Structures are given as C-alpha cells and as structure tokens.
Amino acid sequence: MPNKIKPIAIYLPQFHPIPENDEWWGKGFTEWTNVVKTKPHFEGHYQPHLPADLGFYDLRLEETRLAQEAMAKEYGIYGFCYYHYWFNGKRMLYEPLDRKLKNQQEDLPFMMCWANENWTKTWDGLDKEVLLHQEYDFKDDTAHIQHLISYFKDDRYIKVDGKPIFIIYRPSFFPDIQKTIAIWRTAVKEAGFPDLYIGYSQNGMAQYEPKIKVFDFAFEFQPNALNMPAKISHPRTFVEKAIRRIKKKIKVKVADLHYYIDYSVFMSQQIENGFKKNVYPGITPMWDNSARRKENPFILNDSTPAKYKTWLSHIKENYPWDSVPEQFLFINAWNEWAEGNHLEPCQKWGTTYLEVTKEILK
Structure with a gap:
C-alpha cells in the first residue's frame, strides 16, 4: 500500500x-467548436459531453486557470501534466502555461509531456493531411532543452530527487533517441540540476520498449488495452469480447470499460511478476473521441463513476508501488473534452468523478 x-x-x-x-x-x-456539434452514434451513446461548473472557458483567462487549480486541489489532484507542442522552434498552444509561469497565484505543481507528433487534420499524428511536420535534428535538441530548462527552473515544476520530470509521448519517432536524451541530460546538468528524470507514455498507437535503457520510467497511457505486449502469454478473450463494430455512416469501434478494468488487473500482475519496472500506473475516467475523430472513433461505452471507482480502487490496493520510486498515478485526463475524457465536471456526471478520485486516494 503506498503512503x-x-x-x-x-x-x-x-x-x-x-x-x-x-x-x-x-x-x-x-x-469547444467540435464538442458542441457532436451527436450520439447509437442508442445510449453519451454525447455531447458538455461542461458544467467551469463552463465553455478560455484558457487565456487567469480566472479560468485559477478556478481549475482550485478545483484540482479540492479533490486531491497533486499536479497537472501539460502537453507541450514544439516544431523545430515553433511553439503551439503555449499561452496557458506561459501565463501560469508569470502568475505565482497559480501554484499547482506541474510537469510537461512533449506531444511529438505531426499536427494533422485527422488528429492522429500520422502522415495524412499534415499541417505541421514534426522533424528531428540534434541542433534542435539543444535549442529545445534550453527552452525547457526555463520551465524546469520554476519552483512549481515537479522533480524527483531534484531532477525535473519530462515525458515524451511518441519516443519511437526519434531517429536516435539515445543521442537526443544524452544531449538533454548534459544540458540539464550544466544548468545545475542533478539530472533529468525522463519518461515516455505507453500508448495504444505505438507501444515502445526501448532496447537501450535511456529512459528512467514509463507510464500507462490509458486506454491502452488493444496494444498489450505480444511476447507474454495471456488470455485475449476479454479484448475480443470487448470490441464490436456498429455500422452506420461511419465505423465506430466500441468497448465496455469493464474489460479495461480486467486489463489493468492483468497488467498489474505482470508488473508484480517482474515483467516491468519503473512503470507508473494510469487510468482514464471515460473515453470517446467521436467529437474529434469524425471517422473511426473509439468509444469506451457505458463508462460510469462506479466502474472508474472499481478500477481506481484496484490500482490503489494492488499496484506494485515498490516498483516505482514515486507514487505518481497518471489520470488521462483533466480536460480532453473532444475525447470525452475529463475529470472536469460535465452536465451528466457533475463532480462525481472528482469525488470518487478524492474518496479513493485520500
């Protein structure tokens, strides 16, 4: 049991x-433009997801960000992990975090995750209809880490033993991840930190198991059950049962959250048996990206606070916490409204997901 x-x-x-x-x-x-236009695809499909307490906010506003942080603190959230967008020196969606840095009233701890994908019209980070290409070179690695160090120096930035945490979303995209991270570690040490505490997300689009141990940790980006490692023996029945296709104007891939709870239990057992070390657990309250993906959306149907509570309780009681140096639990997400994936209150569930989080993790 974690402390x-x-x-x-x-x-x-x-x-x-x-x-x-x-x-x-x-x-x-x-x-918000896409969120409000979304329609249900089948009977019982919960759409649209509309915000409740915080409304249709603008993250440029200090009042909005302060309200988010106050809500996070009230329900026991330790910190935010901000997505970071960098395209060879061109930044995107940087204003909310930059404004936070200038305002000491926004004191919730934070870390950053580089969403290192192409910016595309299809929202999948791949090569169809690319608007901004994600390219890599070692000169840019140097410029990038110098930019990041300005955030790492902030007292609110989350660190492990003095080492700032930084996460890469898609590490398999790098041509030479070993050299990139070596450049970063050197720069961070020269800036006065003991090292960089660097991790990556184990996400459903591309599981990444580095042959060279250049990372300090990984975290489970949920939902990720459709990408279980093939090299271990396990029953696939719950995955096979979970997926069905509903043929309408578009193909909709649907799974019940119950099966993802089964998956979480299974993977925790593998970690406990020594399959993985330094992997932080992850969880999602719900998932439905039909607002963002007009074709082939993926839906965790019939997600409820009760099922989330079951999953969260299992993680708390059974996860091998001694396999990780800290007690981080990554919740995906605070406010991914176009993925139907949010702790922030919606008009259907109100603050129930936040209440469950506080109850179980108190």
Missing part, C-alpha cells in the same frame, strides 16, 4: 483561439 498516491492529471492547453487554428479551421476555433 500517499500523487495523482497527475494530463492537461490539454487547447481551449483558446490561435492564429494557426483560425487559418486551418475557421476564425475563433477551439475544441
């Missing part, structure tokens, strides 16, 4: 207009 779990909620800094989105999607576009 005190530190829930880290993944945070999308998207909800404000930017010139690029104005050009690509229309004047004033934010993801």
Whole structure:
C-alpha cells in the first residue's frame, strides 16, 4: 500500500483561439467548436459531453486557470501534466502555461509531456493531411532543452530527487533517441540540476520498449488495452469480447470499460511478476473521441463513476508501488473534452468523478 498516491492529471492547453487554428479551421476555433456539434452514434451513446461548473472557458483567462487549480486541489489532484507542442522552434498552444509561469497565484505543481507528433487534420499524428511536420535534428535538441530548462527552473515544476520530470509521448519517432536524451541530460546538468528524470507514455498507437535503457520510467497511457505486449502469454478473450463494430455512416469501434478494468488487473500482475519496472500506473475516467475523430472513433461505452471507482480502487490496493520510486498515478485526463475524457465536471456526471478520485486516494 503506498503512503500517499500523487495523482497527475494530463492537461490539454487547447481551449483558446490561435492564429494557426483560425487559418486551418475557421476564425475563433477551439475544441469547444467540435464538442458542441457532436451527436450520439447509437442508442445510449453519451454525447455531447458538455461542461458544467467551469463552463465553455478560455484558457487565456487567469480566472479560468485559477478556478481549475482550485478545483484540482479540492479533490486531491497533486499536479497537472501539460502537453507541450514544439516544431523545430515553433511553439503551439503555449499561452496557458506561459501565463501560469508569470502568475505565482497559480501554484499547482506541474510537469510537461512533449506531444511529438505531426499536427494533422485527422488528429492522429500520422502522415495524412499534415499541417505541421514534426522533424528531428540534434541542433534542435539543444535549442529545445534550453527552452525547457526555463520551465524546469520554476519552483512549481515537479522533480524527483531534484531532477525535473519530462515525458515524451511518441519516443519511437526519434531517429536516435539515445543521442537526443544524452544531449538533454548534459544540458540539464550544466544548468545545475542533478539530472533529468525522463519518461515516455505507453500508448495504444505505438507501444515502445526501448532496447537501450535511456529512459528512467514509463507510464500507462490509458486506454491502452488493444496494444498489450505480444511476447507474454495471456488470455485475449476479454479484448475480443470487448470490441464490436456498429455500422452506420461511419465505423465506430466500441468497448465496455469493464474489460479495461480486467486489463489493468492483468497488467498489474505482470508488473508484480517482474515483467516491468519503473512503470507508473494510469487510468482514464471515460473515453470517446467521436467529437474529434469524425471517422473511426473509439468509444469506451457505458463508462460510469462506479466502474472508474472499481478500477481506481484496484490500482490503489494492488499496484506494485515498490516498483516505482514515486507514487505518481497518471489520470488521462483533466480536460480532453473532444475525447470525452475529463475529470472536469460535465452536465451528466457533475463532480462525481472528482469525488470518487478524492474518496479513493485520500
């Protein structure tokens, strides 16, 4: 049993207009634009997800960010993990975090995760209809880490033994991840830190098991049950049962959250048996990206606070916490509204997901 779990909620800094989105999607576009237009695809499908307590906010506003942090603190969230967007020196969606840095009233701890994908019209980070290419070179690695160090120096930035945490979303995209991380570690040490505490997300699009141990940790990016490692023997029946296709105008992939709870139990057992070390647990309250993906969305149907509570309780009681140096639990996400994936209160569930989180992790 851990002494005190530190829930880290993944945070999308998207909800404000930017010139690029104005050009690509229309004047004033934010993801609220897609959220409010979403329709149910089948009977019982919960859509649209509409915000309750915080409303359709603009993250440029100090009042909005302070309200988010106050809510996070009230329900026991330790910190936010901000998505970070960097394209060879061009930054995107940076204003919310930059404004936080200038305002000491926004004192919730934070870390950063580089969403190192192409910026595409299909929202999958791959090569279809690319708007901004994600390219890599060692000169840019140096410029990038110098930029990041300005955030690492902030007292609110989350560190492990003095080492700032930084996460890569898609490490398999790098041509030479070993050299990149070596450049970063050297720069961070020269800036006065003992080292960098660097991790990556184990996500469903590309599981990454580095042959060279250049990372300090990974975390389970949930939902991820469809990408279980093939090299271990396990029953696949719950995955096979979970997926069905509903043929309408588009193909909709649907799974019940119950099966993901089974998956979490199974993977925890593998970690306990020595399959993995330094892997932090992850959880999602719900998932439905049909607002963002007009074709082939993935839906965790019939997600409820009760099922989330079961999953969260299992993680607290059974996860091999001694396999990780800290007690971080990554919750995906705080405010991914276009993925139907949010702790923030919605008009259907109110603050119930937050209440469950506080109850179980108190």
